Amino acid sequence: xxxxxxxxxxxxxxxxxxxxxxxxxxxxxxxxxxxxxxxxxxxxxxxxxxxxxxxxxxxxxxxxxxxxxxxxxxxxxxxxxxxxxxxxxxxxxxxxxxxxxxxxxxxxxxxxxxxxxxxxxxxxxxxxxxxxxxxxxxxxxxxxxxxxxxxxxxxxxxxxxxxxxxxxxxxxxxxxxxxxxxxxxxxxxxxxxxxxxxxxxxxxxxxxxxxxxxxxxxxxxxxxxxxxxxxxxxxxxxxxxxxxxxxxxxxxxxxxxxxxxxxxxxxxxxxxxxxxxxxxxxxxxxxxxxxxxxxxxxxxxxxxxxxxxxxxxxxxxxxxxxxxxxxxxxxxxxxxxxxxxxxxxxx
Amino acid sequence: xxxxxxxxxxxxxxxxxxxxxxxxxxxxxxxxxxxxxxxxxxxxxxxxxxxxxxxxxxxxxxxxxxxxxxxxxxxxxxxxxxxxxxxxxxxxxxxxxxxxxxxxxxxxxxxxxxxxxxxxxxxxxxxxxxxxxxxxxxxxxxxxxxxxxxxxxxxxxxxxxxxxxxxxxxxxxxxxxxxxxxxxxxxxxxxxxxxxxxxxxxxxxxxxxxxxxxxxxxxxxxxxxxxxxxxxxxxxxxxxxxxxxxxxxxxxxxxxxxxxxxxxxxxxxxxxxxxxxxxxxxxxxxxxxxxxxxxxxxxxxxxxxxxxxxxxxxxxxxxxxxxxxxxxxxxxxxxxxxxxxxxxxxx
Numbered sequence: 001x002x003x004x005x006x007x008x009x010x011x012x013x014x015x016x017x018x019x020x021x022x023x024x025x026x027x028x029x030x031x032x033x034x035x036x037x038x039x040x041x042x043x044x045x046x047x048x049x050x051x052x053x054x055x056x057x058x059x060x061x062x063x064x065x066x067x068x069x070x071x072x073x074x075x076x077x078x079x080x081x082x083x084x085x086x087x088x089x090x091x092x093x094x095x096x097x098x099x100x101x102x103x104x105x106x107x108x109x110x111x112x113x114x115x116x117x118x119x120x121x122x123x124x125x126x127x128x129x130x131x132x133x134x135x136x137x138x139x140x141x142x143x144x145x146x147x148x149x150x151x152x153x154x155x156x157x158x159x160x161x162x163x164x165x166x167x168x169x170x171x172x173x174x175x176x177x178x179x180x181x182x183x184x185x186x187x188x189x190x191x192x193x194x195x196x197x198x199x200x201x202x203x204x205x206x207x208x209x210x211x212x213x214x215x216x217x218x219x220x221x222x223x224x225x226x227x228x229x230x231x232x233x234x235x236x237x238x239x240x241x242x243x244x245x246x247x248x249x250x251x252x253x254x255x256x257x258x259x260x261x262x263x264x265x266x267x268x269x270x271x272x273x274x275x276x277x278x279x280x281x282x283x284x285x286x287x288x289x290x291x292x293x294x295x296x297x298x299x300x301x302x303x304x305x306x307x308x309x310x311x312x313x314x315x316x317x318x319x320x321x322x323x324x325x326x327x328x329x330x331x332x333x334x335x336x337x338x339x340x341x342x343x344x345x346x347x
Numbered sequence: 348x349x350x351x352x353x354x355x356x357x358x359x360x361x362x363x364x365x366x367x368x369x370x371x372x373x374x375x376x377x378x379x380x381x382x383x384x385x386x387x388x389x390x391x392x393x394x395x396x397x398x399x400x401x402x403x404x405x406x407x408x409x410x411x412x413x414x415x416x417x418x419x420x421x422x423x424x425x426x427x428x429x430x431x432x433x434x435x436x437x438x439x440x441x442x443x444x445x446x447x448x449x450x451x452x453x454x455x456x457x458x459x460x461x462x463x464x465x466x467x468x469x470x471x472x473x474x475x476x477x478x479x480x481x482x483x484x485x486x487x488x489x490x491x492x493x494x495x496x497x498x499x500x501x502x503x504x505x506x507x508x509x510x511x512x513x514x515x516x517x518x519x520x521x522x523x524x525x526x527x528x529x530x531x532x533x534x535x536x537x538x539x540x541x542x543x544x545x546x547x548x549x550x551x552x553x554x555x556x557x558x559x560x561x562x563x564x565x566x567x568x569x570x571x572x573x574x575x576x577x578x579x580x581x582x583x584x585x586x587x588x589x590x591x592x593x594x595x596x597x598x599x600x601x602x603x604x605x606x607x608x609x610x611x612x613x614x615x616x617x618x619x620x621x622x623x624x625x626x627x628x629x630x631x632x633x634x635x636x637x638x639x640x641x642x643x644x645x646x647x648x649x650x651x652x653x654x655x656x657x658x659x660x661x662x663x664x665x666x667x668x669x670x671x672x673x674x675x676x677x678x679x680x681x682x683x684x685x686x687x688x689x690x691x692x693x694x
Contacts, residue, residue, distance in 0.1 A: 014495050134493060138672060142489055145652050145673025146481060146645035148361050208678035250677075275634075281675070282648075283641050287622075289634045297630050298493035305492050322671050325485060326492025328628070330597075331555035 002082055003071030004028045004052060006165075007096060009042035010300035011069050016048075018304055020334040024063035027082075028052045029072055056082060060089035066311060066344055069303050070095040074194050076106040080114065083125060087117045092310050093125045094303050100127030101137070102198035102205075102319055115317035124313040128306050128320055130298040131157060132195035136258050137202040138320040140277045143287055144207060150281040153203060156259040158273045159292045160266055161241060162229045172242040172262045173220060175232050181220040181239045192218045192244030193260045200248040200256050206321040209250040219243040227265045240264055305329055308336035311344055349429060350418030351375045351399060353512075354443060356389035357647035358416050363395075365651055367681040371410035375399045376419055403429060407436035413658060413691055416650050417442040421541050423453040427461065430472060434464045439657050440472045441650050447474030448484070449545035449552075449666055462664035471660040475653050475667055477645040478504060479542035483605050484549040485667040487624045490634055491554060497628040500550060503606040505620045506639045507613055508588060509576045519589040519609045520567060522579050528567040528586045539565045539591030540607045547595040547603050553668040556597040566590040574612045587611055652676055655683035658691060 001012055004026060015021050026038045034054030037047040053059040060068075068086045070093060073079050079097040086093050104111040118125045127133065136155040144150050161169060173181040173190040184190035197214055204211040223240040226233065234240050241263025248256040266273060276288035309323045320326070334341055348359055351373060362368050373385045381401030384394040400406040407415075415433045417440060420426050426444040433440050451458040465472045474480065483502040491497050508516060520528040520537040531537035544561055551558040570587040573580065581587050588610025595603040613620060623635035656670045667673070681688055 017495075130493065139489065141674045142486065142672040144675035146477060146640050146648050147675040148364075148644060148648045148651070150675040150677060206672075206674040208676060208680075208682060210678070283644050285636050285638075285640055287634050287636045289632050291632075293493050293632055294630050297495060301493050301495040301629075304495070320672075321674065324669050325489040325553075325667075325672050327488045327553040327668065328491035328494040328497040329555060330497060331557070333555075335555060 001026045001069055001071075002056070004030070004033055004038075004041045005071065006296065007071040007299060009044075010296060011071055011303055012038060012042045013044060014300050014304045018329055018333055020332040021304075021307070023048070023050065024065045025059045026050060026052050027056050027059050028054065056085050057089065060086060060091055065091055066341070067092045067094065067307050070097060070100075071303070072097075074098045076100060076103045076110055080110055083114060084117060087114070087121050087123055087125065090121050090123060092123045094306055094310055095125070095127045096129045096299055096303050097127065098129065098132055098194040099198060101129060101132035101195065102201045103127065103317065105197045105201045111317060118317055119315045122315045124310045124315055125317045126306060126310050126313075126320070126323065128302045128326075130293060130295045130302065131193070131260070132198040132202070133320055134298065134302060134326070135275050135293060136195070136260070137199035138326075140279075141203055141206040141321050142325065143277050144279060146283070147279060148282045150207060150279055152255055152257070152280040154257040154259070154278040154280075156276050157292055158261055158266065158271065159295065160273050161262055161264045163296075166231060169232060169264070173239045174241055174264055175234055176220070176239045178220045178222055178239060181242075185218045190218060190242060192242045193262065196244070196246035196258050196260075199258060200246060202319055202321055203256055204248065204250070205319075209248075209255050211248045211250055211256075212252070214246055214248045216244070216246045221261060221263045223269070225268050227268050229264050232264065234264065240266075301328070302326055308333055312336070312338045348373045348416055348418075349403070351377070351380055351385075351388045352418065353643065354418040354646060356391075357643060358418055358650055359385060359389050360391065361647050361651045365676055365680055367679040368651075368654070370395070370397065371412045372397060372406045373399050374403045374406050375401065403432050404436065407433060407438055412438055413688070414439045414441060414654050417444060417447075418650070419444075421445045423447060423450045423457055427457050430461060431464060434461070434468050434470055434472065437468050437470060439470045441653055441657055442472070442474045443476045443480075443646055443650050444474065445476065445479055445541040446545060448476065448479035448542065449548045450474065450664065452544045452548045458664060465664055466662045469662045471657045471662055472664045473653060473657050473660075473667070473670065475649045475673075477640060477642045477649065478540070478607070479545040479549070480667055481645065481649060481673070482622050482640060483542070483607070484546035485673075487626075488550055488553045488668050489672065490624050491626060493630070494626060495629045497554060497626060499602055499604070499627040501604040501606070501625045501627075502546075503623050504639055505608055505613065505618065506642065507620050508609055508611045510643075513578060516579060516611070520586045521588055521611055522581055523567070523586045525567045525569055525586060528589075532565045537565060537589060539589045540609065543591070543593035543605050543607075546605060547593060549666055549668050550603055551595065551597070552666075556595075556602050558595045558597055558603075559599070561593055561595045563591070563593045568608060568610045570616070572615050574615050576611050579611065581611065587613075648675070649673055655680055659683070659685045
């Protein structure tokens with residue numbers, strides 16, 4: 001396990017509750033965490049008898065895991081070195097770094113290098129998570145499977161940022177004046193959602209659309225009421241979040257539209273949270289859920305639920321659209337393995 | 348292509364519109380169709396210059412297809428001989444026979460024999476369709492992938508039988524007195540939906556539930572109003588369709604509940620058609636669509652959309668839960684192939 005933040009803690013907790021999984025080690029980037037008991041570092045409330053490690057290569061050599069889950073970062077550039085270390089030690093990798101859902105979007109070179117390294121070491125590397133990784137891409141792709149013709153896919157996720165911390169709120173511009181929000185977008189401080197280009201590339205690749213360009217827009221969600229959370233109070237006229245949208249074009253027309261407004265307490269203005277996938281084609285239909293699938297719980301679940309799929313997969317860099325559909329794990333995860341654990345590749 | 352009925356006609360039509368696909372031949376069981384032009388046999392309104400064949404083995408030898416789609420039957424016992432003929436000629440098979448979605452439920456022996464035959468001939472056999480094959484199983488499995496814990500899955504499909512023919516209506520008991528409906532269930536004439544055991548087995552296998560028993564119920568949907576279609580008029584007090592449900596138990600408790608009422612014109616009593624998947628666990632959520640995904644269009648689409656996935660798959664008998672998620676085909680389907688067509692297995 002790589003990472004002891006909120007996601008890392010959730011994944012450690014789920015791994016401990018998953019039959020057939022042995023947690024062999026935990027790596028943290030933060031130096032001050034090295035040597036702490038993992039249970040203490042991730043806030044489990046009990047010691048695990050495993051010390052957090054600050055040296056990834058050494059950890060691979062001593063613990064020889066079959067699979068590592070990376071929850072340390074969001075960007076390919078930031079994820080690549082850890083992944084390369086794991087792969088060269090013969091460890092399969094599941095990353096929840098957003099850009100790793102479809103790393104070719106960020107860099108064809110890095111993706112090709114990671115793919116070649118994974119193939120050379122007979123392991124599989126997968127990026128996953130709720131978004132990108134599932135709601136706005138894998139699920140949309142799966143639903144398109146019932147279509148004889150698809151003219152357009154519109155996928156939307158409306159969530160509530162109230163449970164999130166200050167870093168996430170700042171990235172969505174929560175609390176800013178509208179003018180400051182626009183300046184923040186210009187300067188790259190208000191980033192909105194990380195993942196649209198990845199989701200679009202995954203859908204385009206899976207269906208066969210040659211995406212010519214992607215237009216992204218980040219608009220302030222200006223609150224008309226006072227919205228308050230434990231961390232922040234937004235007065236009327238201030239920004240409650242970021243309406244981030246992306247439209248992808250193929251053959252000159254819009255084919256994929258992704259909509260992801262992220263704000264605190266949308267219900268105060270009568271906005272319901274939820275996920276929806278609308279496909280226009282033959283047939284046209286819309287699948288939706290209210291409220292939205294909770295992102296943190298789901299990202300943790302996907303990372304753990306894909307473990308056996310990754311161990312079963314052909315070596316190389318893979319996307320969610322290339323592996324079998326994810327499935328919750330009931331009972332012993334080892335029953336899912338095509339090759340018994342003793343014979344499987346091991347770091 | 349095997350079959351020139353309603354589904355066969357739809358598949359032929361879609362194959363002709365799919366870039367990168369060449370329709371090499373069509374086989375029909377009905378002897379009177381042999382020799383007819385395919386376009387005439389399936390009602391395309393134009394000749395295709397291909398004659399319907401009544402001899403499957405000879406058709407395989409002369410046309411050497413990469414993939415065959417079987418739309419001739421519902422039961423494994425009825426599908427197996429054609430599949431065996433195709434497989435021994437080196438042809439990959441996609442079957443829309445309901446029981447082929449998970450053939451081990453019907454017969455472990457037949458499934459094992461087909462799997463061995465497929466492996467020996469380096470081809471893949473897949474069963475698919477809207478239901479079983481997608482809405483009440485593959486989609487439910489995929490959605491479970493965001494769950495850290497699943498206590499129960501309830502999947503429901505409410506449809507309208509108005510577009511269907513007399514065979515389908517009779518199988519749901521449409522027009523019968525309630526007492527005659529119950530006798531029909533006893534005698535096996537009112538069958539309801541074919542596919543619950545297959546969907547349950549697929550979900551159980553994918554998640555890891557050991558299913559101990561499945562309880563199926565077929566109840567008459569007694570109409571309170573007059574319901575009329577082009578084919579039939581149902582008076583108040585008579586049966587408008589069959590409420591077919593199945594509950595699967597693992598470790599002594601119900602874990603999967605599938606609900607599929609099939610009736611004519613449910614809207615006349617205020618019942619909306621639709622699909623829904625409700626998962627109780629961590630998290631709990633429900634995805635739904637109104638109206639339901641149209642079954643005929645979707646089954647045709649799935650059969651064609653899985654062509655490249657089947658050609659890319661490891662040899663053997665496969666289920667939808669073992670292959671990558673389905674995806675609509677935009678553009679040339681050959682771009683999806685891992686191995687170029689010239690080098691691919693060929694019948």
